[in-house]
Structure formats: C-alpha cells, structure tokens
Amino acid sequence: MKYDYLIVGSGLYGAVFAQMAKAKGKKVLVIDKRPNIAGNVYTEKVEGINVHKYGAHIFHTNNKEVWDYVTKFAEFNRFTNSPVANFKGELFSLPFNMYTFNKMWGVVTPEEAQAKIDEQRSEIKGEPENLEEQAVSLVGRDIYEKLIKGYTEKQWGRDCTELPPFIIKRLPVRLTFDNNYFNALYQGIPVGGYTKLVENMLKGIEIKLNTDYLKNKEEYDKLADKVLYTGAIDAYFGYKLGNLEYRSVRFENEILDKPNFQGNAAVNYTDRETPWTRIIEHKWFEFGKDENGNDLPKTVISREYSSEWKPGDEPYYPVNDEKNSKLYEEYRKLAEGEKNVIFGGRLGEYKYYDMDAVIASALKKCEEEL
Numbered sequence: 218m219k220y221d222y223l224i225v226g227s228g229l230y231g232a233v234f235a236q237m238a239k240a241k242g243k244k245v246l247v248i249d250k251r252p253n254i255a256g257n258v259y260t261e262k263v264e265g266i267n268v269h270k271y272g273a274h275i276f277h278t279n280n281k282e283v284w285d286y287v288t289k290f291a292e293f294n295r296f297t298n299s300p301v302a303n304f305k306g307e308l309f310s311l312p313f314n315m316y317t318f319n320k321m322w323g324v325v326t327p328e329e330a331q332a333k334i335d336e337q338r339s340e341i342k343g344e345p346e347n348l349e350e351q352a353v354s355l356v357g358r359d360i361y362e363k364l365i366k367g368y369t370e371k372q373w374g375r376d377c378t379e380l381p382p383f384i385i386k387r388l389p390v391r392l393t394f395d396n397n398y399f400n401a402l403y404q405g406i407p408v409g410g411y412t413k414l415v416e417n418m419l420k421g422i423e424i425k426l427n428t429d430y431l432k433n434k435e436e437y438d439k440l441a442d443k444v445l446y447t448g449a450i451d452a453y454f455g456y457k458l459g460n461l462e463y464r465s466v467r468f469e470n471e472i473l474d475k476p477n478f479q480g481n482a483a484v485n486y487t488d489r490e491t492p493w494t495r496i497i498e499h500k501w502f503e504f505g506k507d508e509n510g511n512d513l514p515k516t517v518i519s520r521e522y523s524s525e526w527k528p529g530d531e532p533y534y535p536v537n538d539e540k541n542s543k544l545y546e547e548y549r550k551l552a553e554g555e556k557n558v559i560f561g562g563r564l565g566e567y568k569y570y571d572m573d574a575v576i577a578s579a580l581k582k583c584e585e586e587l
C-alpha cells in the first residue's frame with residue numbers, strides 16, 4: 218500500500234487526523250470532492266474581507282487542550298459573538314440577558330427579570346419534552362414567541378414541538394448585562410481566515426482536490442491500509458437503509474458599496490415572515506479592517522436561507538430527532554462492520570458538533586488509533 222491512511226474530506230476532523238498522523242510518521246493522502254480544502258469552515262477573500270463561504274464560524278471552547286492545539290496553527294483575534302435579533306424591526310440583544318429582558322419587559326433589575334421569567338415559565342409542568350417546552354421553561358413565553366419560535370422553525374423546517382429540547386440548551390440565559398453568545402473561556406476568529414488555519418494544519422501533506430471518493434471507492438481503497446471517512450454516513454452506504462435527514466443552507470452573497478450595512482457580524486431575523494434566518498456581515502469578524510489595520514470601504518453580506526436537504530445539496534445540520542437518531546444507529550452498526558474505515562465528524566457521526574467538539578473528537582480518535 219502506498220499510504221497508511223486515506224483521509225476523505227479536508228474539513229476540521231480530516232485536517233486534525235491528517236496533521237496528527239503525519240506528525241507520527243504515517244503516510245497520508247487527503248482527498249476532497251470540492252475544489253478547495255477546509256470543508257465548511259472554508260473562507261475566501263472578497264474585497265479584502267474573509268468571507269465565510271459555508272456560513273459563519275466563530276471558534277469558541279472551554280477545552281484547553283483543543284485551544285492549545287488550534288492556536289499552534291493560527292493566531293486568533295478577540296472577536297466575541299454578540300448577535301442581534303431583529304423581530305419585525307424591533308432589535309433585541311442575544312443571548313438572553315438583562316439587555317434582552319429590559320427591552321422585552323422594561324424590567325431594570327435582575328430580581329424583576331427573574332420574577333417575570335418565573336411567572337411565565339410556570340405554565341410548564343415537569344421535564345420539558347420538546348424544544349417549545351424547554352424554551353418556555355428557560356425564558357418564558359414572550360421571549361419564546363418573539364426570539365425563538367420563528368427562527369427555530371425556519372432553521373429546522375419543523376415545529377418547535379417536534380424538535381428535541383437540547384438544541385435550545387446551547388443558548389445561555391443570564392441575569393447580567395453580558396451579550397457574549399458563548400459561555401467559553403476561549404473565543405476568536407483565526408487571523409487570515411479559516412482556510413489559512415487548515416492550510417497550516419495540512420502543510421507538507423499530499424492533497425487531491427476535485428476528487429470524489431464514493432464515485433471511485435474501490436480504486437481509492439486500494440491506495441491505503443485504512444480510510445478515514447468524514448462524509449455523510451448514509452451516502453457511504455449508498456443510502457441503503459434510507460436517507461438520514463439534514464438541513465441545508467443557501468447563501469445569497471452581496472457586495473455593497475458602503476462601509477457598514479448592519480453594524481454587527483450577525484443579525485438574526487426571528488420572525489416567521491422574513492424568509493432568511495440571518496444576515497452575516499463578514500467584515501465585523503475582523504473589526505472591519507484589512508490585514509494592515511486599514512478600514513475597508515466596501516462590505517460583503519450573506520443572507521442565509523435554510524432548507525430541507527435533498528440529493529445534490531450540501532448537508533449542513535443533522536436532524537437529531539428520534540426518527541433520524543434511530544436510523545443513524547442502524548448505519549452506525551453497519552459502520553462497525555467496516556473494519557478498515559473510521560467514520561468521523563459532523564457528517565460521519567451524524568452529530569450537531571461545534572468546531573471545538575469536532576477537534577476534540579478527532580484528537581481522541583488519534584490517541585486511540587495512532
């Protein structure tokens with residue numbers, strides 16, 4: 218065999234594994250069906266701005282091992298995610314904090330806010346069984362109706378009563394004036410973009426782009442002792458048990474001849490009527506400056522539209538509801554039978570992983586495997 222490992226997919230999971238394997242003296246080949254590396258964290262320079270081509274990625278973690286690992290390959294800036302919610306033209310601070318409660322109810326003190334939440338959450342008895350119950354029990358009905366329901370139903374294309382509670386538990390609720398979306402010790406955006414970060418991870422490693430593994434699987438399998446597969450697990454098995462459901466995202470990008478469109482990196486449109494879920498203004502991930510610290514005269518925005526995945530689309534989010542989790546379990550059993558193949562990452566494990574969790578999972582796999 219020519220290689221120890223064939224790595225299918227150059228997103229974060231594949232890049233971590235490739236980097237670690239090479240460091241251990243293994244021979245690796247990375248292939249990717251796209252014309253570029255970095256999977257969905259790929260960034261591309263437009264008008265001097267690093268555009269997050271497959272949606273906004275804000276790195277955040279509480280895991281020191283992961284932070285120490287990624288910062289070996291890039292310097293990170295001090296960006297803190299503070300999205301703004303736009304509900305029919307009314308603006309609210311996110312995540313749910315004292316600024317949000319003050320705007321929603323006019324409350325001024327944390328006690329007043331807590332009393333309002335307690336009064337509204339009392340409608341939920343017992344353990345929340347779906348996202349709607351979980352949301353109301355966390356922040357009350359008013360916030361649920363204006364800031365959660367529309368956004369969530371657009372993003373997932375499903376009723377909030379049909380979605381699992383854990384999705385909304387990602388969002389912090391705070392009785393302080395703190396607009397930091399994440400509860401994370403470490404946070405930032407890699408200076409120079411994510412593509413550069415992944416490029417640095419893959420330095421000195423052979424890469425073949427525009428190369429579709431599943432189209433020529435048998436041929437590629439002959440190249441290496443083992444395969445690390447980071448694509449969709451159901452696609453690997455030719456969808457033979459039926460397809461898992463995913464959400465896909467479509468972006469409408471626009472270059473505007475003005476320096477400032479919305480004054481923030483992310484504005485979420487939380488009503489049902491606006492067809493997009495959010496607008497990203499990419500320059501604010503890097504404070505509106507180019508790499509020399511100069512103000513950028515133009516701006517690039519992306520409207521994000523969520524849709525149900527269908528064959529031919531890019532899968533983005535696994536739909537971890539009961540039906541899909543069961544089907545995934547069946548595929549996982551099939552995967553166990555593939556002795557020389559490791560399945561990893563958001564698509565390989567059908568899991569709503571954040572970037573840091575993907576890296577942690579890849580590092581763990583490296584420890585077991587290499």
Ligand code: UDP
Pocket residue numbers: 302311364365366368369372384385387388485487
């Ligand atoms: N969410 C919401 N309103 C918002 C932002 C998020 O209700 O303004 C909920 C929604 O259920 C969503 C989840 O929080 O599915 C996670 O959203 P986030 O934008 O953090 O997910 P990402 O797309 O960034 O992974």
